[in-house]
Amino acid sequence: MYSGVRVRFAPSPTGSLHIGGARTALFNYLFARASGGSFILRLEDTDFERRLAHAEEGINQSLTWLGLDWDEGPGIGGPYGPYRQSERLDLYRQEAERLLSAGLAYHCFCTPEELAAEREEARQSGRAPRYSGRCCALTAGERSAKVAAGVKATLRLKMPGDGKTVVDDAIRGEVVFENATLDDFIVMKSNGVPTYNFACVVDDAAMRITHVIRAEEHLSNTPKQVLVYRALGYEPPVFAHVPMILAPDRAKLSKRHGATGVEEFRAQGYLPEALFNYLALLGWSPGDERELLSREEIVGEFSLAAVSRHAAIYDVQKLTWLNSQYLSSVTAARVYELALPFFRAAGLISETINPQDSEYIREVIETVRSRARTLGELADMSSYFFRDDFNYDPKGVRKVFHASGVPALLREGKEALARVEEPFDPANTEAAYRRLIEKLGVSGGALIHPTRLALTGRTVGPGLFDVIALLGKRRTLERLERAAAWIIDHVPRG
RNA sequence: GGCCCCAUGGUCAAGUGGACUAAGACACCGGUCUUUCAAGCCGGUAACCCGGGUUCGAAUCCCGGUGGGGUCACCA
Numbered sequence: 001m002y003s004g005v006r007v008r009f010a011p012s013p014t015g016s017l018h019i020g021g022a023r024t025a026l027f028n029y030l031f032a033r034a035s036g037g038s039f040i041l042r043l044e045d046t047d048f049e050r051r052l053a054h055a056e057e058g059i060n061q062s063l064t065w066l067g068l069d070w071d072e073g074p075g076i077g078g079p080y081g082p083y084r085q086s087e088r089l090d091l092y093r094q095e096a097e098r099l100l101s102a103g104l105a106y107h108c109f110c111t112p113e114e115l116a117a118e119r120e121e122a123r124q125s126g127r128a129p130r131y132s133g134r135c136c137a138l139t140a141g142e143r144s145a146k147v148a149a150g151v152k153a154t155l156r157l158k159m160p161g162d163g164k165t166v167v168d169d170a171i172r173g174e175v176v177f178e179n180a181t182l183d184d185f186i187v188m189k190s191n192g193v194p195t196y197n198f199a200c201v202v203d204d205a206a207m208r209i210t211h212v213i214r215a216e217e218h219l220s221n222t223p224k225q226v227l228v229y230r231a232l233g234y235e236p237p238v239f240a241h242v243p244m245i246l247a248p249d250r251a252k253l254s255k256r257h258g259a260t261g262v263e264e265f266r267a268q269g270y271l272p273e274a275l276f277n278y279l280a281l282l283g284w285s286p287g288d289e290r291e292l293l294s295r296e297e298i299v300g301e302f303s304l305a306a307v308s309r310h311a312a313i314y315d316v317q318k319l320t321w322l323n324s325q326y327l328s329s330v331t332a333a334r335v336y337e338l339a340l341p342f343f344r345a346a347g348l349i350s351e352t353i354n355p356q357d358s359e360y361i362r363e364v365i366e367t368v369r370s371r372a373r374t375l376g377e378l379a380d381m382s383s384y385f386f387r388d389d390f391n392y393d394p395k396g397v398r399k400v401f402h403a404s405g406v407p408a409l410l411r412e413g414k415e416a417l418a419r420v421e422e423p424f425d426p427a428n429t430e431a432a433y434r435r436l437i438e439k440l441g442v443s444g445g446a447l448i449h450p451t452r453l454a455l456t457g458r459t460v461g462p463g464l465f466d467v468i469a470l471l472g473k474r475r476t477l478e479r480l481e482r483a484a485a486w487i488i489d490h491v492p493r494g
Numbered sequence: 495g496g497c498c499c500c501a502u503g504g505u506c507a508a509g510u511g512g513a514c515u516a517a518g519a520c521a522c523c524g525g526u527c528u529u530u531c532a533a534g535c536c537g538g539u540a541a542c543c544c545g546g547g548u549u550c551g552a553a554u555c556c557c558g559g560u561g562g563g564g565u566c567a568c569c570a
Contacts, residue, residue, distance in 0.1 A: 012570045047569055112568060119567085128496040129566065154568055172499070181497050181566090189568040196570045220498055220565040243500080243563095250562070278506095281519090285507060289518035308500095308507080311563060315505045318520040328533075371532045433529095448529040460531035 005037025007211050009063075009070070010200065012044045013055035016261045017062040019314060020215060020245040020253055023279045027242055028213045029068045030280065030302040037210070041073030042203060043084045046193050062262040066272050067295065080207040085199050092194040095202050095232060096155050096187060104231045105187060107153035108135040109146040130183040131156070152190035157198075157224075157231060159184050165223040170211070170240040170304045177223040185224055201225045205234040213240040213304070216311070240304050243283050244311040259316075269342055269375025273330070274323040282312045292325055324373040335369055335378075336362055342379040348386040360385075363470055367462045381461065385470060388479070390457035392486070399459070400449040401491055407484035412436060413451055414480040417473065424473045426465035433465070454483030 009025040011017065017025075032039035041063070045051055056074070063070070072078025082088060099105035108131075119129040136158065138146075146153070160179040167175045187198035194202070204212060219241045229236040247257040259265060265275055273295065280298045281291065284307050290297075327335065340361075343349045349361065364385045365378065372378035384390050392401065400406070416436040420428050433451075437444050452464050455471060468476050 010570090014570075044570060050569065108568095110568095115568085123495080126495055130496095152568095175498070177498075183566090186568055191568075193568085195568070200570085215564095216499065217564055218570090221570095223498095241499080246563075248505085252563080281506065283506095287508070289508075291506090291519055310500050312507090313505060315520065318506065321520055324533085373532090444529055452530065458530090462531090464529060 003036040004210060005032060005035040006040060006207065006209050007032050007037060007213055008040040008042050008204070008207065008209055009068075010042045010044050010203075010214075011059050012047065012050075013059065014047065014050045014052055015055060016058045016263050018253055018260045019262060019265075019275075019279065020260075022062065022066060022262050022275075023245055023282060024213065024215050024242060025063060025068050026066070026276065026279050027240075027284070027302075027304075027307070029070075030299055031211065031213060031240075031304060032071075033299045034302045038071040039068075040078065040080075040207060040209070041070040041083065042207070043074055043086075044196065044199065045084055045086045046196070046199055048193070058263065062266075065266055066262065066276055085194075085203065088199075088203065089193065091206065092188070092199055092202055093192065096194070096198070099157065099187070099231055100155065102231075105155050105157045106136045106138075106184075107143065108156045108184075108186070109138070109143075109151045109153050110135060111151075128181070131185070133158075133184050136184065154186045154190045155188035156184040157187050157228065159227065165226050167219070167222045167226060167239055168236070169219075170238050171307050171309060172219075172241060175219065175222075179223075179227075182224060182227070187228070197221055197224050198228060201228040201232070201234075204237060205229065205232065209237050211238045211240060211304075213242060216241045216244050240307070242307055243309060245282060246311050246313045248313055248315070250313065260314075265319075267376075269377065269379075270319065270323050271326045271330070271338060271375070274319065274326045277326075278319045278322050282314060283308050292322070320373050327372060327374070327378070328370045332362060332366060335365055339365055339375050339378055342375045343382070343386075346379040346383065348379065348383060360470075367466045367470060371462065384456045384458070388475070392453055392457050392483070393459055396453045396457075396459040397491070400453055401483075401487050403446070403450075404493075406450050406491075407487045409440075409442070409447055410450055410454055410480045410484040410487075412440065413447055414477050414484075417468070417480075418477055420473070424469060426463070426469045429468045430465040450483070451480070455479045 007028045009021075009028045011021055011025075029039050031037070041060075043056060045056075060075070070076070072080065072083065074083045077083070096105070100107075110131075115131070118132070122129040135156070159182045163179045165177050165179055165182075167177070169175055185197060186195050188194055203209075222239055222241075226236050245253060247253050247260070249257075251257075253260050259268065262275070266272075276295060277293055277298070280293070280302070284302065286293065286297075286301050287306060293301075340349070340353075343361065344351065349357065353361070364382050368381050369378055372381055413433065413436065416432045417429060420432045433447065434444075437447055440447075448464055449459070452461065452467070453459060455464075455467055455476060461467060471479070
């Protein structure tokens, strides 16, 4: 399928990718894939001050992990490269020169301090802070005097002053701005580097971007950008301003809201397919009641027209629910692959794994995964399958180890299990326990609960006989004996 | 403050003039299953911001309020 659609995600490498940025990238990706177009990655790295050393790699990794593969971008290149703005400075200078010689832009010699003072004054007197346009009125003589004095100039674009600029937005319809509210803004900084509103337009035009899909916070910038397109003689693209993602307190996402970065969700054990699905549902819906949608279904049904207009508050509980759904429904091979790093991080397994270990790990995962909501939980809930040095849950101790006769009961259980013939599986071990329960005339729970605590240190977990079978006879018997002895030592006889 | 956007349960959302006594999901609460905890299944609480219009009829269209958000840098 071929189409002329070209969209881009243009992050600034000033930090890691947060879920708002990820959602914007996702919608660009979905629109490109849904329309048979191209998805382009461009780095907006013109802010030398705020640029972070490894941010680019981090963003690439997060996008890749989410499965948002791009067709053109830094690293892989493409027909309209380079794809880092820092490598396109000549282009911006050429375009700026065109503006200047056409009389559409002018040099401004005001210092940042002067401008800041004017802004402050305007703010004090309750006026909108707006550049006066004073340098536009400079005579040729005044200009050369400034240059001779060594004052570095910025380049400002002249605004129409009257009339209206309308933004054609695929999600919001036509948004109209009075040109009188726009001031002559800077397109080139005094260091020869373009500002965002300029570089963005130059690149979108040069890269033949057809649809600019970005966060709503950019809507107010858009009339200025439309005016840049006009001044440069380019046709503006279709804009689509997607709603913001807000933190649970309705504020813009920031670090103080806890985990909001893609990398953090990954580290906690969220699956990329779950985050992909969740993010797609934040601001978009297939129009019916389906919630669990595969990548293919989402790509197949995505449209900008179905994107909502209001901001959404992200809800980590729903993400977690979706994650648990994926965790219990993806293939065994997939969970295994995803879970391994978490098992390693928890110190449960070593770097190298032999085939037997591998088989054992797979079995552990299969018995535990339906109860876990994240891979982090999965590793935590699996720990006693890999190590003997766990403590008994204090609440569990009070509840089930304090009953009288528990050590004897555990030793009875141990004897019963010791006599189980091969295979030492859930059916045989349960049969042995049921016989014992009947023989002793106790309730099932009276034997089962202390056994669970003895074997796992916990009061909750998978079916007890699955645990017993997985642990195997030797470890099961050892742990039962250990618990019996421990109780005698630690639980006061009452 | 100026400009811009937005407004359905706590949250995500369906809804585009009559099928709305307003869907579904998360969360919450109860029940069921069970050796525990989850999951599953069954059920429940909970919403059209307010006021005017237009219309036979408004969650839906228009206007005005209110509320929330965004933006007003030599940041992107």
